[in-house]
Structure formats: structure tokens, C-alpha cells
Amino acid sequence: MILTVTLNTALDITYRVRSLRPHTSHRVGEVTERPGGKGLNVARVLAALGHEVTVTGFTGGDTGRTVQDRLTAVPGLVDALVPVSGPTRRTIAIMDERSGDTTQINEPGPTVTPAEWSAFQEAYEDLVPSVSAVALCGSLPPGVPVGAYAGLIRTAKAAGVPVLLDTSGEALRRGVAARPDILKPNTDELAELTGSHEPLRATQDARRRGALAVVASLGKEGLLATTPEGRWRATPPTAVHGNPTGAGDSVVAGLLSALAEQLPWPDRLSRAVALSAATVLSPAAGEFDRDTYEEWVPRVAVTREVSAA
Amino acid sequence: MILTVTLNTALDITYRVRSLRPHTSHRVGEVTERPGGKGLNVARVLAALGHEVTVTGFTGGDTGRTVQDRLTAVPGLVDALVPVSGPTRRTIAIMDERSGDTTQINEPGPTVTPAEWSAFQEAYEDLVPSVSAVALCGSLPPGVPVGAYAGLIRTAKAAGVPVLLDTSGEALRRGVAARPDILKPNTDELAELTGSHEPLRATQDARRRGALAVVASLGKEGLLATTPEGRWRATPPTAVHGNPTGAGDSVVAGLLSALAEQLPWPDRLSRAVALSAATVLSPAAGEFDRDTYEEWVPRVAVTREVSAA
Numbered sequence: 001m002i003l004t005v006t007l008n009t010a011l012d013i014t015y016r017v018r019s020l021r022p023h024t025s026h027r028v029g030e031v032t033e034r035p036g037g038k039g040l041n042v043a044r045v046l047a048a049l050g051h052e053v054t055v056t057g058f059t060g061g062d063t064g065r066t067v068q069d070r071l072t073a074v075p076g077l078v079d080a081l082v083p084v085s086g087p088t089r090r091t092i093a094i095m096d097e098r099s100g101d102t103t104q105i106n107e108p109g110p111t112v113t114p115a116e117w118s119a120f121q122e123a124y125e126d127l128v129p130s131v132s133a134v135a136l137c138g139s140l141p142p143g144v145p146v147g148a149y150a151g152l153i154r155t156a157k158a159a160g161v162p163v164l165l166d167t168s169g170e171a172l173r174r175g176v177a178a179r180p181d182i183l184k185p186n187t188d189e190l191a192e193l194t195g196s197h198e199p200l201r202a203t204q205d206a207r208r209r210g211a212l213a214v215v216a217s218l219g220k221e222g223l224l225a226t227t228p229e230g231r232w233r234a235t236p237p238t239a240v241h242g243n244p245t246g247a248g249d250s251v252v253a254g255l256l257s258a259l260a261e262q263l264p265w266p267d268r269l270s271r272a273v274a275l276s277a278a279t280v281l282s283p284a285a286g287e288f289d290r291d292t293y294e295e296w297v298p299r300v301a302v303t304r305e306v307s308a309a
Numbered sequence: 310m311i312l313t314v315t316l317n318t319a320l321d322i323t324y325r326v327r328s329l330r331p332h333t334s335h336r337v338g339e340v341t342e343r344p345g346g347k348g349l350n351v352a353r354v355l356a357a358l359g360h361e362v363t364v365t366g367f368t369g370g371d372t373g374r375t376v377q378d379r380l381t382a383v384p385g386l387v388d389a390l391v392p393v394s395g396p397t398r399r400t401i402a403i404m405d406e407r408s409g410d411t412t413q414i415n416e417p418g419p420t421v422t423p424a425e426w427s428a429f430q431e432a433y434e435d436l437v438p439s440v441s442a443v444a445l446c447g448s449l450p451p452g453v454p455v456g457a458y459a460g461l462i463r464t465a466k467a468a469g470v471p472v473l474l475d476t477s478g479e480a481l482r483r484g485v486a487a488r489p490d491i492l493k494p495n496t497d498e499l500a501e502l503t504g505s506h507e508p509l510r511a512t513q514d515a516r517r518r519g520a521l522a523v524v525a526s527l528g529k530e531g532l533l534a535t536t537p538e539g540r541w542r543a544t545p546p547t548a549v550h551g552n553p554t555g556a557g558d559s560v561v562a563g564l565l566s567a568l569a570e571q572l573p574w575p576d577r578l579s580r581a582v583a584l585s586a587a588t589v590l591s592p593a594a595g596e597f598d599r600d601t602y603e604e605w606v607p608r609v610a611v612t613r614e615v616s617a618a
Contacts, residue, residue, distance in 0.1 A: 015401075015416075022405065062371035066370075101332035103329075105335050105337060106334065
């Protein structure tokens, strides 16, 4: 069982319009709704790979109920979300059919009270000892202390469970100091954390700040991993073009999936790169193309870097 | 008791953004949600005026549950919405704080099945005999026959209950032929129905098509009423500037409120104009300023027109 934590879960709503014209009225024909927030996306990919996954975080209001109804329908996924009085946020994506571009409106999320935050921590402490890995994903809703991830990392480490952190800004800065087993930043998050736009230097700096291993996603160039066992670059066999939504969450799912199976780093990285590419190539945002994934896993180039930085 | 019918109820969601920039991401600080659809807006104004109101129409899904929770909180308002399997639609208004303009995204609404439409008609037939007036408001959701309002008008008339129709397009064209007691079009709807952009000629034409009385809302110029008892123009004491959202619904509420109190036409019109102006002047969209309303009722100029068209 893998545990993913999504403190700011969301109901992701997508509208397709012919062309978004500000200050006019648009009728949409089709409405797509699905559970959102990075940790829920990671869980859905893990479940599709055949893993048993428990999701926790917060849920509230009618939007939270919709999210939970959809999660319950996913085989292999266990809902352990903790109720809050405020409603789960919505994210609105308005897809412009003419340009293919998306305009995004994100609600802030419910304000979590100290009592609700305590209730979550207790639930998390009960869940952690029985899982093989934990992923802490995404932004913090209002009311949750900015050092939240640091505490959750310490709880997992005290229980001897490996923990991956995928967040940004101050939550990342505070979280990394608690020594997560894996940090999964993209290049922007890594630069914000370390001040360096040079990935090799930045991943090494992130390790010095506390992360045991750092897997940086470099977009089309794949992954750069700096770990206690060595340094690797993993690149897709060909450049992929498509919708990058969810590609980062698929990297996390690939890393966790291989970690849960106790595979070595090169196998973890090839799985993560193949899954990410299969997500970019899928027509539906955040889904992955299974055939592409299976075909690409053995074709990902993983090269060990031996040069000193 | 007044009955308002909203076949395509909505959850109206308003987001405020500094400036809407297509193809970028926006975080919103504040989210406003309220029950929507013309008939629900009319009911809320009637309840605020002290009337007892029953609302019917369709409700479904988690959005419908949110709408019903909010309606239940309004004193004097009775929820008689009929359940459908599809979810109540959302309307998204994105308010640009810099320009004050609004970008609107409207979902289509649930597809109503023949069985659900039959269930509604039965519920409506049970409600109508015990009310003093009926208002049929807004667009039809997918699946409801385009002649729906004609049937509902005949049911009300058979029960001897006066019925007001406020809709547009083909639903209006088909509805007017069933001889509603009051038709409340705006100038665009009236022109679409009659082909004439000259309000006096158009209201007379609308009466020939079946409406017993026609009250056309002419925006800032107030109302033009063509009725069996005569023709009147009602104009606000001064031009009003503000947010016109809900002004038409306030006209309907004013007409129904005075009709339920069996007031003559000039009193109905002054109430409708004052309420509409008090809605435009209110800072919150769709709310009305009670002081303005009470102060303006006696100041609305209602003049009888005696000239032949």
C-alpha cells in the first residue's frame, strides 16, 4: 500500500469553448469534472499501474463529496480523506479550441482550522506505519502551517517509511530541511529553492539542504537524479509533444511505483520517464497511454554521470 | 403563496480577478456562490418583500444540493424542486476588477428525461391550485420539449391562476400562443418575437400573438405596458447607473408582488420600476437596496398613453 497526501484537493473542471473572448458570454457544450490536486493525480496513476493506494488530505462541502464519489469508483484506491467544514476548492480550466491554450482559474481552498489540522495529523500517524511509501504533494490550503510538510516527513521517517516531497515555494523550503528521501522539483521550483538555474549544481545544493535524493524534472530533457548511490540522467527515446498536464505527477507515480517494488534507481527513472512521456502523449489531460508506457520503459536512456560538479 | 418555475436552475459562481488574461493562470481570493436561474432570483426578491414563495423546477447532483441548501436558508421560501439524475448547471462569472467587466461561462444544464419531465408536470399540477400567481422564467434545459411553457400556461389558466412568462427564443414564441396573462420581454426578446424594434408596435403585436398583457423592459427608460385595461409608460425619477444583473428579475418580482396584492396596473408598474432601479443601484449583483426601493415607489412616473399606434 502506497499513501499519497493531498492537503489541497480539488475538483478540476474543464470547459471547452470555441474561443475565449473576455467580457462576453460563452455557452459550453461539454463539461469534464475530475478529482484534482497532485496527490490524487499520483494516486490515480498508481492505481492504474496495479498498486493499492490510500489517499488522504482534506475534503469538504459538495465539491468534496463529488471528489470522493469519483475516487470511490477507482479500483484499488482507498479514500482516507479527512473532513473539513469549508468546501474543497474548484479549479476551472477553459480550453480554447481554436488555439489549444488553456485559461486557468484556481480557487484558494478551504481555510483549515487548528482542530482540523490536528485531526489530519492523527489520521496520518495512524496510516503511515502500514504503508510502503508516502508522497506529500502540492500546495497547502489556507490555515495549514507553512512547516506542515516538515512535520509529516518526520512522522514518516520515524516510522521507517520512505517519503517523497513534491511542492513549491516556502512549503518546499521548509520541507526539505526535514530530510525527505526523495525531492521531486521541476526546474523552476529547484531554482526558487537554490537560486541556481544550473540543474546539476541545483540538485546538489538541494541535497545539501536536506534531501537524501533529488529527482529534477527537466521537461522534454527528462530527469536528472542526484542520489546517495550516484547521479543519473534519464531521457525519453524521442522528444514528445502534447499536453504536459499531469506529466510531473506521473514522474512521482513512476518513482513511487518502482520504489515500492524495491527497484534500483535506473529502473525507477526509466519507469518515471516512460510514464511521463505516455502522459504527455495521451489525448486526455492527466491520463497516460498504457501502450506507449509499456513500449517505452525499456527504451528510456539512463546514463550514469561520473563527472564532479 | 406565489409559485416561480425555474426549469434550468443554476449555481451562480462569481470569481474576482485583478485582470482576466487568456491563456494564463489566475488565483482567486474570494468565491461567491448563490442559487441562480431567473425564477430563483425572482423568488428571492419576492421573499425579501415579505411574500411567501414556492420555487419549483429541477435540481440534481452536488451543485443542486448546494442550491437547495442556500434556498432553505431564505425565510418565506419553500423548496419544491423536483430531482433529476443530471447535475444542476453552474454559471461562472469572472469579474475583471480593473475594467469592471464580466466574462461569463454557462454550462448547458442536465438532460431531462421524459420520465423526469412527467414527474415535474405532475408536481406542478399539484402546486398550481393553491397559489395566487405563477411565474415561468428562463431557458429550458436539454430534453425539455420546446413547447413546455405552453403546457404549463394552460395548466395555470385551467386552474384560474394568473401566469407570467419571462423567457426568450423559441420557448417564448411557443409560450405566447398559450395566452399567458403577462409577458415580460426585454427589447431584444420582443424584437426577436415580433420582428419589430419599435416597442409600442412590438408590444401590440405580442398581444395579437396571444399575451393578454405585455410589459416590455426598455432598460434605462423603464417599462412600457400594453394591457386590456390600457397602455402605460413607467419611468424612474432619474437615470440609474450600476450593475444591471437581476434588474429584469426584479421587474418580474415587482409585477407579481403587486398582482398578488390585487393592485391596479399603475401600482404594479411603479413597484416594478422602483425595484428594478434599486437592484441596479445595489452594490451586490441581483440584490436590491431596500431604502432606494421604498423611497422610489411613489416617485416613479406612470403615464397613460392614449394615442393610437
